[in-house]
Structures are given as C-alpha cells and as structure tokens.
Amino acid sequence: xxxxxxxxxxxxxxxxxxxxxxxxxxxxxxxxxxxxxxxxxxxxxxxxxxxxxxxxxxxxxxxxxxxxxxxxxxxxxxxxxxxxxxxxxxxxxxxxxxxxxxxxxxxxxxxxxxxxxxxxxxxxxxxxxxxxxxxxxxxxxxxxxxxxxxxxxxxxxxxxxxxxxxxxxxxxxxxxxxxxxxxxxxxxxxxxxxxxxxxxxxxxxxxxxxxxxxxxxxxxxxxxxxxxxxxxxxxxxxxxxxxxxxxxxxxxxxxxxxxxxxxxxxxxxxxxxxxxxxxxxxxxxxxxxxxxxxxxxxxxxxxxxxxxxxxxxxxxxxxxxxxxxxxxxxxxxxxxxxxxxxxxxxxxxxxxxxxxxxxxxxxxxxxxxxxxxxxxxxxxxxxxxxxxxxxxxxxxxxxxxxxxxxxxxxxxxxxxxxxxxxxxxxxxxxx
Amino acid sequence: xxxxxxxxxxxxxxxxxxxxxxxxxxxxxxxxxxxxxxxxxxxxxxxxxxxxxxxxxxxxxxxxxxxxxxxxxxxxxxxxxxxxxxxxxxxxxxxxxxxxxxxxxxxxxxxxxxxxxxxxxxxxxxxxxxxxxxxxxxxxxxxxxxxxxxxxxxxxxxxxxxxxxxxxxx
Numbered sequence: 001x002x003x004x005x006x007x008x009x010x011x012x013x014x015x016x017x018x019x020x021x022x023x024x025x026x027x028x029x030x031x032x033x034x035x036x037x038x039x040x041x042x043x044x045x046x047x048x049x050x051x052x053x054x055x056x057x058x059x060x061x062x063x064x065x066x067x068x069x070x071x072x073x074x075x076x077x078x079x080x081x082x083x084x085x086x087x088x089x090x091x092x093x094x095x096x097x098x099x100x101x102x103x104x105x106x107x108x109x110x111x112x113x114x115x116x117x118x119x120x121x122x123x124x125x126x127x128x129x130x131x132x133x134x135x136x137x138x139x140x141x142x143x144x145x146x147x148x149x150x151x152x153x154x155x156x157x158x159x160x161x162x163x164x165x166x167x168x169x170x171x172x173x174x175x176x177x178x179x180x181x182x183x184x185x186x187x188x189x190x191x192x193x194x195x196x197x198x199x200x201x202x203x204x205x206x207x208x209x210x211x212x213x214x215x216x217x218x219x220x221x222x223x224x225x226x227x228x229x230x231x232x233x234x235x236x237x238x239x240x241x242x243x244x245x246x247x248x249x250x251x252x253x254x255x256x257x258x259x260x261x262x263x264x265x266x267x268x269x270x271x272x273x274x275x276x277x278x279x280x281x282x283x284x285x286x287x288x289x290x291x292x293x294x295x296x297x298x299x300x301x302x303x304x305x306x307x308x309x310x311x312x313x314x315x316x317x318x319x320x321x322x323x324x325x326x327x328x329x330x331x332x333x334x335x336x337x338x339x340x341x342x343x344x345x346x347x348x349x350x351x352x353x354x355x356x357x358x359x360x361x362x363x364x365x366x367x368x369x370x371x372x373x374x375x376x377x378x379x380x381x382x383x384x385x386x387x388x389x390x391x392x393x394x395x396x397x398x399x400x401x402x403x404x405x406x407x408x409x410x411x412x413x414x415x416x417x418x419x420x421x422x423x424x425x426x427x428x429x430x431x
Numbered sequence: 432x433x434x435x436x437x438x439x440x441x442x443x444x445x446x447x448x449x450x451x452x453x454x455x456x457x458x459x460x461x462x463x464x465x466x467x468x469x470x471x472x473x474x475x476x477x478x479x480x481x482x483x484x485x486x487x488x489x490x491x492x493x494x495x496x497x498x499x500x501x502x503x504x505x506x507x508x509x510x511x512x513x514x515x516x517x518x519x520x521x522x523x524x525x526x527x528x529x530x531x532x533x534x535x536x537x538x539x540x541x542x543x544x545x546x547x548x549x550x551x552x553x554x555x556x557x558x559x560x561x562x563x564x565x566x567x568x569x570x571x572x573x574x575x576x577x578x579x580x581x582x583x584x585x586x587x588x589x590x591x592x593x594x595x596x597x598x599x600x601x
Contacts, residue, residue: 020545020586020588021545021548021584021586083504083505083506084505086504086505087505128506128532128533129503129505129506129532129533130505130506130532131532420508421508421509424509427508427509427510427511427527428508428510428511428550429510429511429512429513429550430510430511430512430513430528430543430549430550430551430552431512431513431514431516431549431550431551431552
C-alpha cells in the first residue's frame, strides 16, 4: 500500500501558521511580482475567486480588504513544508518527497495496522506540531492514492484520510472521479478521451488495454490505466530522483530585448547552480527555453530551446550562467514579446564522481571556483539570498533607472509576510 | 592514509547507501545527501597523524545544544520577548524564547498565546476555569493578569521550553 500526504492549500496554510487569526477567513497568495493569484484558502474558493486572477481585478471586486492578500514568501513555504515532510518521513518506513507540498510513503510491512487510523493520527499529529492541515490518501497504487487524497481533501467525513482498500471502494472512487482530474492524464489526453465519451476515471479504467493502446499510444497513459485497475507499475525511484532541476518563471510584463531576457535567465541559471550545490551534485547539460504569451493571439508566437553540454560536469555559478547565456543568445529572436523563460540543468550526478575532461579540466582553477562558490553560498545564506550576484544577474530597477541592488528592489512584493522561522530579524514578537 | 579515511567513510556510509551505485541498499531507508551531511559520524583523532591517539578509545559524540533543548525541531520556533511583564521569572526584554507546540501544557507553565491579534508570553492559570475564564499571569507587579473569556480570541501557540540571551554585551 502507498500513502500520499498532501498539504491543503499549502501556501495559504503556511501564511496562517503565524497568523492563526486568519483561519476560517478568505486569503490568497500572489505570484512573484504580485501579478496574479496562485493559492487560495477554501473560503476564497467559496467566494468564486479563481487561480490566475490578476491582483488588480481582486482589488476591484474586494476593495475593503475582505480578502487577506500575501505576496509569495517561498522561504517561509520551504521551511514549513520541510517540517511537515520531515514528520511524514519519520512515520513510515520509506518516504519520497514528490514536490514542495506532497510526499509518498511506501507502507509495505504495515498492512497489519489499521491504516485508516494511521493516516488520521498522522494528519492530526502534523496539525498539532506544525499547524499545517494535510490530506492523506492510501491505496494499492500511487495513482489511486492520489485520487484518495483528493477525496480526503474535499469531503470532511473522511477526517483527512481516505483509504481505498477493497475493490468495491476502488470502483466507487473511480465512478465519482472526472477523467481530467486523474493524475498522469494530461489536459490534451483528457480532451481526447472526453471526445470518445469517457467522462469518469471508471469509464477509462473499464476500457480494454488494447483500446487504450490504440487510442492514446502513450506510455504514461497506459501506466495510469494499469494503476487505476490496481496494478502497481510506477516505480518509487522515479518519484524521488531529481535527474534534472528546472528554474523558470513568467515575467511580470513582456520582454522584447536580449539584455533584459539575459538578466532573468542569468538568475534562473544561478539558482540552478545553487540548488545543485545544495544537493552536492553537478550537471552535465545546461538547457534554456524561451516562450511568448500564448494568450495573446494577436502577437506572433515563438518557442525555442537551446542546450549545451559541459565538457566537465559542473555546479559552478559562473560557468552555468555563462553557458546559459550562450544558449540564450543562440535562441533569441528579435521582434517577439517573451513571457516566460527557464533554465534546466540535466544529467545530474554526485559531485564526488566527476569525470574530468583532459582538454578542459584545470585542477587549480576548479579549486578556486569551488572556494568562490562556497564563499558565495555562505554570504548569501547569512545575509539573505542574492546579497552577492554576478553582474549579469543584476535586474533593472523598478522605476527603470539604473540597476537594482537586490532582486527585491526589482520586483513588487508589497504584502510579503516575515520569514518567521528562517531569519533572526523576522522571528515573531511576544509582549 | 587517504585510503584509510576512505575505508572508514565507507563503513559508515555503507549502512545507508551503496557508494558506487549511489542507490539505496535493499531495505534501507533512502537518505538524501543533505541528510548524510547532518548525520553525526563519530570523530576519530589520530587518523591523519598516522599514529593512533590513546584518546581514540574514549571518543564520544560532541555536545549539541539542539539535542538538549530542541526535542521536536519540526514543532519548535523562536519568539522574541518585548517588554517587562515577565521579569519576575527572569525573562527580559529582547530575550529569545524557544516555543514547542508538542510539549504538553499544564497549569503554571510559561506559554505563548495568540490573544486578540498579538502574541503574548505569560504563565497559564486555569484555576478559574469553573468561573468561565482563564488567566494569563504576568510576573511583574506593574502588570495585571490578562483575563480570557469566551469573547476573546485566544489560541495557545505552545509551551516555552527555554530562554536564550546573549550576555556578551554585559
């Protein structure tokens, strides 16, 4: 059996940990740069507020602060969710974190326990320890567990934990589940299935395997079909090993010039390098993608990706940023309005087993770079992220005049909460 | 010498992961590299010196403040004290309290509570429960107890388990 533990409205719930007065009240979290809504409390959902709504529209609809608004504070969300996942890890023999707010447990060897009660107790314990509400789904396969957690989240009667144990329960769960909600079925495939008259997960699961193969011909979709039918086919390793790291964002406005685009990409690349060092690994390939705004059908569209292999795998900020910048220059085309870009580092291996390339490798330089990165990480850890950056990472100031000293001066986050648990200057005060 | 170090590392690490394959050995819990860094490995003197130190037999884990004061790291956080209401208990303005949400709270404990929009550090007094209210007791004659009845917003945030103060400025 597998369990998935999923934080309820994770970002909003993190904001409420030190603002218990907001429990039961509508609140939302905005995207980077205070652009649009990325997370909503249940009360905000009940008011009909949709994800993706621009902030200015929210302000028009609720001018008197009926809805509490937060700028995103990923430092806080990272710390609170780390605490939650750490507790889950201690509660089961095997644990794999799947994303910032969800993780899988393999419950093999625990079948003799009352797993429904195990889940209810774990959820109550996590709430007590961290003030994060979590929903737990338990089933024979990961796809069914994910479905169960959805039921646990949306129906109070489950007491935060839904167990799909018997075949009867499985069929009942599938029948009440829309096909486009199924984990592993993308939007495109869902639309294709709906066109053939499939509405629920049950409709899909009852089709013959040959039909699924003929209709979708996609490995992931076939695996999902098997998992819905109770066959455990998605390996755990697949969920945990980070073979690539991606840092990508939508821009606050649209970008037309290379210089500005390069600044953003430099920052994403630097972030990737930092993440690599944090997990003590190096990457073999750096990849950059740029994209225009698909919602603006009036504008010409462009999408491209450029990649470059590193001669010696690296996690050095300078090297990864420079490589990313070369990729950017290759794929940049003048005349488009860019909305989104990202950097992906791939071929990740532990940094103790670097295969050096004789042409490229300079041991002395490598050591120096390593020391520089260590110093960089230390300063940025102690004095706040982006205290020291490469010149190419410097954003233009909010008012457009000159360079911003820190990223914070280049973006809006007018409603940011303190980093209560990660900065001494921000810890809460009590009288 | 280097080989020796490596062998030692392997002995400890092999309990957790197969170094060559960098994958978990069957049955072992998967431990990320980040966690390995925080694992406490016994520290051996004399390895690099080539001649074993007689103290090696007495090697012992180093004392760690976290072990002593933070039994529930996931449930603990810091709060900075502002004001003089608790000076009778030796809690001064600017002190940093460690608050633990999992520690059981009983009458007389120092607690942090969210009261009507803000946090407060006080001693919990439930002896007046039968009369329909609780009291949060200051330890300073200049301050009055905070009376909490059904109309107050009152959310217990945890028990204060230790108090920290930098005395270098003294």
